Amino acid sequence: MILEVVKYGQPVLRQKGAKITTVNAEVKHLIADMFETMYAAKGIGLAAQQVAHAVQLTVLDVRAVTDRPSTIEVAGQPAEVADHMPLVLINPEIKPVGDPIVGPEGCLSFPEIYGDISRPEFVEVKALNEKGKPISFKAGGLLARAVQHEFDHLHGLLFIDRMDKKTKEELRPELDALQAETKARLALAKKK
16 A cells, blocks of 8 residues: 655654564555555655654665666675665664765655765665564665665654755755645644
8 A cells, every 4th residue: 555655844754763573464564555655656765754653664675776876795795786675674773884975865755855965885784674584784875875864764864964054055945845834734634
């Protein structure tokens, strides 16, 4: 089922996700719905907060992006990114590795708003997969950026929090308008 992607201004986007203790039928159903939602929105990552669930769960799939390469290493060996997609990360832990590099980012919770964000080039990841089994890998390129972006969501951080001041100020009118629109929609929903 395609879920509503909540927009900037929705309080759940600022909530730190609770750890998932059991990968039960409810969690598996949420994972399936999140993938369906992400693909419908043409995204490459989606955190549970973006569909109004404050838990430590994100889904990713970078296969559709061909102009921004991704790398993955499993057990210290380079692997084929496509062989590990789509990817589910439950209760992820990440360790940034390498120098920060600047790259463009967008977010499904911020339609049509983009900015350059500085993030470490690589990230080491430990998480549980959709079966509740431990996985670990090192990601680079777009996959590393996407993992870090979604990890931030799980901790109530948004990509605008990582923008430099100048970029954020340039986007201020769009950000304020989106936040006001979201808050107006929430107020209207409360009245019903």
